[in-house]
Amino acid sequence: MPILGQNQYGKAENRVVRVTRDGATHHIKDLNVSVSLSGDMDEVHYSGSNANVLPTDTTKNTVYAFAKEHGIESAEQFGIHLARHFVTSQEPIHRARVRVEEYAWERIENSGEGAHSFVRKGQETRLAQITYDGEKWEIVSGLKDLVVMNSTNSEFWGYVKDKYTTLPEAYDRILATEVSGRWRFNWTDDEQQMPDWETSYEQVKKHMLQAFAETYSLSLQQTLYAMGARIVDHRDEIDEIRFSLPNKHHFLVDLESFGLKNDNEVYFAADRPYGLIEATVLRDGCEARIPVDLSNL
């Protein structure tokens, strides 16, 4: 009979976001946690007996429950808690390996109340498209991969409900997106009047982030418009801006079955499917020229 070699099992890539509310100042920990267990698992492989198998679904639940019960002080501390728990509470489990990826976030300086707005660390990708027909220039700049989050000041309710609608209304949700934006300059030919491209980019990004942070949001659509309007209002050199904003859904994890109350603290960060909100914001009287599908630009 062939012999079973090394084996392990568990739930991989549990995306957990923990919000700690210190009054109006929020702190976030954003982890991707993979649990792998091994021990007396010959029988499940040879005969299919699950008598020694703690379900991978349970390992997932444990990750979310521990995020609530113990908080997430650090990736290491969180992993230590989990690994110890599996090995000491389950006789057949002799070894636990917990791998953690942590996504780092920085605060967005917010002139409004509270501190609940974050931008994910790491540079966005800056973009530029230059077109010249021998007479006139068209300059479209942009960015992608700029990930932002508000841990409060976002609601979504009052929407159309048909027989397929199950979404519960939300009065305090996380709003997160990965900004992809393109903006068109009104400069066309006068070399003496050329915008300072570097300053313009920094200012557009600043206004974009501040509008995201300061808008009390009733929908991502409303936040998108606020971001675009703020840029058009503050930057005379720009006539048009188009955004493509995936709604990076964060679902509150139901911890009731474990006797734990989830007071908007522990979220499952889903990667797909996602809402996709896209729109152009124009200076009054200007024409839309940025293509609808930004992937071509």
Ligand SMILES: O=c1[nH]c(=O)c2[nH]c(=O)[nH]c2[nH]1
């Ligand atoms: O901000 C949102 N806009 C929507 O159009 C929408 N639809 C949905 O299911 N959730 C959300 N959130």
